[in-house]
Amino acid sequence: MELDGASYSASRIKGLAGAMGDLADRLRGVEDRYETHKEAARKALGxxxxxxxxxxxNGQRLEAIGAxxxxxxxAAQREEERLGSASATYRATDDANG
Known part of the structure; x- marks a missing residue:
C-alpha cells in the first residue's frame, strides 16, 4: 500500500507489532527483576x-526508576496494540483494493 509517497507493508507493520510485544515482555521482566532486587536491598540493609x-x-530516585x-x-504494550490495529487496517485496505 502507498500513501502520500510512503509505502506500507501490512506484514512489516505486523512484524513491528510483534517486536514491540517482545520489547514489552522484556521490559516487564526488567521491571519485575528491578523491584525484586530493590526490595532485597531494602531487607539486606535492615x-x-x-x-x-x-x-x-536514594529512595526517591529508586522509586522513579521503577516508575x-x-x-x-x-508504552510498548500500547504501541504493540496500535501497530497490530494498523496492520489489520492496511491488510483490509489492500484486500478491498484488490
Missing part, C-alpha cells in the same frame, strides 16, 4: 540509621 539514611537519600520502567512497559 532498619538501622545507615539504612534509613540510605533510603532517605519509569513501568511507563516504558505500558
Amino acid at each position: 532498619d538501622d540509621d545507615y539504612a534509613r539514611a540510605y533510603w532517605q537519600v 519509569a520502567l513501568k511507563l516504558l512497559t505500558q
Whole structure:
C-alpha cells in the first residue's frame, strides 16, 4: 500500500507489532527483576540509621526508576496494540483494493 509517497507493508507493520510485544515482555521482566532486587536491598540493609539514611537519600530516585520502567512497559504494550490495529487496517485496505 502507498500513501502520500510512503509505502506500507501490512506484514512489516505486523512484524513491528510483534517486536514491540517482545520489547514489552522484556521490559516487564526488567521491571519485575528491578523491584525484586530493590526490595532485597531494602531487607539486606535492615532498619538501622545507615539504612534509613540510605533510603532517605536514594529512595526517591529508586522509586522513579521503577516508575519509569513501568511507563516504558505500558508504552510498548500500547504501541504493540496500535501497530497490530494498523496492520489489520492496511491488510483490509489492500484486500478491498484488490
